[in-house]
Amino acid sequence: MLSGKSALWLQSLRALVVFFSLCQPISGYSERDRAHDLMTRYPLIDGHNDLALQLRILHNNRLSQIDLHNVSKVATDISRLQAGHVQTQMFAVYVMCGAQQKDAVRLTMEQIDVIRRMCTEYPDFELVTTVQELKNSELRRKIACVISIEGGHSIDSSLPALRMFYQLGVRSMSLTHSCNTPWAESSSKLYNVFQRQNNSLTQFGKAVVEEMNRLGMIVDLSHASWDTALATLKHSKAPVIFSHSSSYFICNHSRNVPDWLLQELKKNRGLIMVNLHSKFISCSDAEANVSHVADHFDHIKKVIGAKFIGVGGDFEGATSFPHGLEDVSKYPTLIQELLRRNWTEDELADVLRRNFLRVFEEVERVRDNLVSTHPSEVHISLEEVQNPCRLVLRPPSPRGLPSDQSSSSMVEHGSPGLLILATVLLLLSLFFD
Structure with missing residues (x-):
């Protein structure tokens, strides 16, 4: 039997050993470790990536020429997405504005095709179209692909x-x-x-927003003017997103979002997914770093709270990125910096994925509430669209057709009055010949 003093000394010694054993892993548990652990539990949903554009530019969409696990000359591939804990990637279908009123729809189809191919031909990817599929994809440890069109000119003003x-x-x-x-x-x-x-948002534009609400398609306001964004926020029945925009207060670029518009976004219960492009972060290509990016997160949180913030990197669509965030594998560096700035793990779980899941769920809820609404039959007027390449559905002129086609064309497409007129014109032409 130990004496009372010896027993007390032994108990104190054991308590001291336990204390030091607990302190040792805590002191070694760095912010880097915390960031990776957090992102393992709440892997990132990234709002914008232009890999499909680079596949067209560099490889003419020939997926057979490359291995998407390791792609040179780009900042995105499967290996780096996995290293960056990116579980869902919104892949942009981007067609340059020069295609407007030309072949934008065809080019858009081709870009959808290449995204669908890469997300179905590679087992690490999984194409998803619902929030439940996205959640299931996480359980299967897949990288979920969400297809997003970048630019309304892709629909050629057609619902x-x-x-x-x-x-x-x-x-x-x-x-x-x-x-x-x-x-x-x-x-x-x-x-x-x-x-x-x-x-800034015409009646047809409002019909586009209404139809997107009815379909369950997320309205994206990145690249829209502030007036268009405000009109959309007031008109949309569902939450909207800025898929890759940052704070105008920190960097006064027109692509960024001012505080007053952030307040409207909060009323809409929408989401701003912070862009990492250097020119939108520090207003300069040369000086941006991770700390500058975190400044945008801090300011937006101060204005509207962490519940309305996400991440939209804009990799492959921009030319320069902050030092330390050069490719998609570097996302943990950003989370590490936010942890250092005393963001809570609960706030960062929202930023990483829960905020986007909420928006997607609410968009689908609005869709479900509108299930009895018929597809919109609103058409844009020829005066608004101003496109000389648009076909006007009317019978062709007989003078523009060979003589053996003019009458049959009128019979097929024209009225009796037009048929009589065409017959008379044909007889006169034969007579004067």
Whole structure:
């Protein structure tokens, strides 16, 4: 039997050993470890990536030429997505504004095709079209692919085209890119097209938003003018997103979002997914770093709270990224910096994925509430669309057809009056010959 003093000394010694054993792993559990552990439990949903654009530029969409596990000359491949704990990637279907009123729809189809191929031909990827599929994909340890169209010019001012893109798996669309459409206004002045006064979202533009709500397609306001964004926020029945935009207060670039518009976004219960492009972070290509990016997160949290923030890297669509965030594998560095700034793990779990899941779920809930609403049959007027390449459905002129086709064409497409007129014209031409 130990004496009372010896027993007390032994108990104190054991307590001291336990204390030091507990302190040792805590002192060795760095912010880097915390970031990786957190992202293992709450892997990232990234709002914007232009890999499909680079596949067209570098490889003409020939997937057989590359291995998506390791792709050179880009910042995104399967290995780096996995290293960066990216569990869901919104892949942008981007068609340059020069295709507007030309072959934008065909090019959009081709970009959807290459995303569908890469996300179905590679077992590490999984194409998803619902929030439940996205959640199931996480359980299967897959990288979920969500298809997003970047730029409303891709639908050529056609609601049927919008619906067909939805059938192909598109679940988000930004209303504009760097050019105005006939029905919405861009934040960019690069293209002097479809200029309007005090009409940043036309009646047809509102019909586009309504149809996206009905379909369950997420409305994306990145690249839209502030007036278009405000009009959309007031009109949409569902939450919207800025898939890759940052804080205008920190960097006064027109692609970023001012505080007053962030307040409107909060009322909408939407989401701003912070862009990492250096020019939108520090307003300079050369000086951006991880700390500058974190400044955007801090400011937006101060204005509207962490419940309305996500991440939209814009890799492959921009030319320069902050030091330390050069590719998709570096996302843990950003989370590490936010932990250092005393963001809680609960706040970061929201930023990493829970906020986007909430928005997607609410978009689907609005869709379900509108299930009895018929597809919209609103058409844009020829005066608004101003496209000389659009076919006007009327009988062709007989003078423009060979003599053996003119009458049959009128019979097939024309009225009796037009048929009589065509017959008379044909007889006169024969007579004067």
